[in-house]
Amino acid sequence: MRGNAPSRIELLQGTLDLLILRTLLAGPAHGHAIATHIQRTSEDLLQVETGSLYPALHRLEAKGWIAPFWELSEKGKRARFYRLTPLGRKQLAAERSKWDAFSRAMALVLNPIDQEGL
Template sequence: MADRSLELLQGTLDMLILKSLSWGPLHGYAVAESVRERSGQELKVEEGALYPALHRLEKRGLLEAEWGVSENNRRAKFYRLTTEGRVQLRAETQAWKRYSAAVSRVLEAL
């Protein structure tokens, strides 16, 4: 059976990472699991996209990271939102809602 997970666009992935971290610090794998679970198993975040996105967001000052120990007792990098990250999440969420509403209007009109 083919994997039916929906693919994520880069900007969407960034927003979903920020949202996942709005509930508290997580390590990379936990971010991916949070997105998968909260999407009802519809969205799968690939490792090859996740870690570059986390590093990009950290470099932009939207996330901070520190090393800690995961629930599996393994060393892991935990990410958390900065104040700038929270501001960015609010802005991206508003833009996404406007965008998705506009797309829905077009689709419903056809």
């Protein structure tokens, strides 16, 4: 493991799926690119474990939310790319609104009066 810097956040159960789907909304990507993208976009706060990434990708594939295809990477190597399927798009919308509701609820509970204090 690449160290456990205190600034990094453990992924919540079930959120990895949402992150993968959201990442692929921007366009097809291979596993490593997905992990890198999540890490960079979250300003290195979110660390995707390889050990859970690939099982998650294959699980989403089995559910028909993402579809794999083989293509050459930007460096000219054969890589397994994933793209979002229409079914996955629907799933993303559903997960996303669930997540929005959840995070709003969390925020309301954690910051009952004002947010300046934080």
